[in-house]
Amino acid sequence: MTSHKRLVSRRDFLTIGSGALLVGNLPFGSPLAAAADMAAPEAGDIDTWTSESPFLTRAFALVFDERNDANLPIEGEIPKGLRGVFMRNGPNPEFKPDEHYAYPFDGTGMIHAIYLENGRARYRNRWVLTKELARERAAGQRIYNSTFSPPPHANLANTNIIHHGGRYLALYEGGAPYEMDRDINTVGLFNYDGKLPGAMSAHPKVDPASGELLAIAYHLETGGLVYLRADKTGQLDRAVTFQAPWPAIVHDVAITDRHVVAFICPLVFDFSRKGPPAVWEPDRGTMVALVPRDAHAAEDVKWIKGPPFFHWHAVNAFAEGDRIEIVVPWYDAFSLTSAARKLELHRLVIHTDTNIVEDQTIDDRPCEFGRINDAYLGRRARYGYVGLRDPRPGETPQPGAFEAIARYDLQTGKKTVHQFPPGVTICEPVFVADPHGGQEEDGFIFTFVHEAASVGGSFMILDARRLENKPLAVIRLPRRVPAGLHGSWKAA
Numbered sequence: 001m002t003s004h005k006r007l008v009s010r011r012d013f014l015t016i017g018s019g020a021l022l023v024g025n026l027p028f029g030s031p032l033a034a035a036a037d038m039a040a041p042e043a044g045d046i047d048t049w050t051s052e053s054p055f056l057t058r059a060f061a062l063v064f065d066e067r068n069d070a071n072l073p074i075e076g077e078i079p080k081g082l083r084g085v086f087m088r089n090g091p092n093p094e095f096k097p098d099e100h101y102a103y104p105f106d107g108t109g110m111i112h113a114i115y116l117e118n119g120r121a122r123y124r125n126r127w128v129l130t131k132e133l134a135r136e137r138a139a140g141q142r143i144y145n146s147t148f149s150p151p152p153h154a155n156l157a158n159t160n161i162i163h164h165g166g167r168y169l170a171l172y173e174g175g176a177p178y179e180m181d182r183d184i185n186t187v188g189l190f191n192y193d194g195k196l197p198g199a200m201s202a203h204p205k206v207d208p209a210s211g212e213l214l215a216i217a218y219h220l221e222t223g224g225l226v227y228l229r230a231d232k233t234g235q236l237d238r239a240v241t242f243q244a245p246w247p248a249i250v251h252d253v254a255i256t257d258r259h260v261v262a263f264i265c266p267l268v269f270d271f272s273r274k275g276p277p278a279v280w281e282p283d284r285g286t287m288v289a290l291v292p293r294d295a296h297a298a299e300d301v302k303w304i305k306g307p308p309f310f311h312w313h314a315v316n317a318f319a320e321g322d323r324i325e326i327v328v329p330w331y332d333a334f335s336l337t338s339a340a341r342k343l344e345l346h347r348l349v350i351h352t353d354t355n356i357v358e359d360q361t362i363d364d365r366p367c368e369f370g371r372i373n374d375a376y377l378g379r380r381a382r383y384g385y386v387g388l389r390d391p392r393p394g395e396t397p398q399p400g401a402f403e404a405i406a407r408y409d410l411q412t413g414k415k416t417v418h419q420f421p422p423g424v425t426i427c428e429p430v431f432v433a434d435p436h437g438g439q440e441e442d443g444f445i446f447t448f449v450h451e452a453a454s455v456g457g458s459f460m461i462l463d464a465r466r467l468e469n470k471p472l473a474v475i476r477l478p479r480r481v482p483a484g485l486h487g488s489w490k491a492a
């Protein structure tokens with residue numbers, strides 16, 4: 001059975017000027033808009049539009065329909081025992097944004113979900129119906145500005161979706177989470193019974209042993225940080241405020257069995273500047289924040305100075321003795337206005353006895369979106385999986401859309417690559433444990449696949465143990481799913 005909303009095809013081309021910022025975020029200049037005191041309209045007669053922005057074309061071109069498609073064609077076979085739902089978030093603005101629209105931080109989130117049940121697959125997608133989107137639908141026009149434009153700003157709920165404490169949470173680092181149900185209907189804003197002091201992180205980590213959720217939220221204007229911890233039932237039991245040495249993006253953290261680790265990179269924000277609000281100041285180095293997981297106060301946080309670098313994500317970390325090792329996609333410098341940069345996979349070794357930070361190169365090839373078997377999060381994990389830049393002749397790569405997936409054996413350095421054909425790109429490769437397996441590598445890689453030449457797209461299941469092999473299953477989708485950000489699997 002297939003159904004989707006009726007579309008109104010009013011083509012209205014939006015041009016974004018060349019002065020648009022490439023990347024960046026002003027997430028904490030965005031107070032939550034007043035709640036719309038009205039019944040939330042549903043996606044229905046949505047005006048579609050197109051854009052020439054590099055962030056809204058090719059793999060990022062938007063979709064405007066909300067679908068529910070069952071019994072999808074499958075090439076190959078879904079591995080036995082896989083039952084559950086994979087959800088992935090990503091920006092998909094419903095209304096035309098202003099000229100400063102920037103990947104990856106603008107655009108209200110849309111969740112794309114694949115349900116696996118008894119060897120069959122079903123697809124469903126829904127916008128996160130934030131209060132701001134509801135207001136815009138009621139008004140029939142955009143009300144909120146892009147992140148790099150002046151207020152008002154919306155909670156976009158567009159970066160990640162996880163399942164914790166019995167709730168599906170759509171996450172954004174500039175606001176509180178939005179709770180979704182399993183059918184990806186929006187339940188509403190979730191602020192931990194009023195205990196969340198401000199924004200949430202888009203990248204909390206869940207400890208596989210305790211079930212605790214650990215995160216650090218940040219405030220770009222003040223440099224304020226908040227260590228957040230929720231127990232396995234979703235009760236927030238820590239909200240410890242402390243101060244970064246300068247205002248910086250803290251998009252992701254890593255955990256060990258003892259710490260939450262954050263990097264304050266020398267991309268220094270100052271909104272009183274003219275021009276871009278952030279400047280690369282490598283002489284500051286990078287300050288490592290080691291937050292004890294049981295921290296109660298700012299004084300509990302240990303700071304260590306390391307070499308300058310920038311990162312968005314952490315693949316994994318672990319602590320052994322006086323060493324903490326962290327693997328990150330590593331940028332040698334970062335600018336809000338220039339795409340020129342070096343991106344490599346690095347291992348940072350923090351010596352907590354001598355306060356020295358070593359920087360080791362694992363691979364000089366660009367990669368992003370690293371994941372591991374989450375059962376090993378915060379422990380010594382052998383394998384990391386990343387989106388790998390592997391450009392094909394004649395193609396212009398897009399940031400955030402990768403041509404290959406790599407598995408790194410972090411013990412031996414061996415790299416195994418799954419390459420995709422020309423025109424085909426992927427985003428985050430998510431490791432899903434094989435319910436019949438017991439070893440770290442026993443699992444599958446799930447990812448939505450964008451096919452430039454196809455009206456449809458696909459969802460792919462690869463064998464994590466034999467990543468280079470052809471997919472175990474390719475689920476054909478009735479229409480393309482745009483490149484997006486982060487997602488997760490919840491077994492039934």
Ligand SMILES: [Fe+2]
Nearest residue numbers: 251312313486
């Ligand atoms: Fe991210």
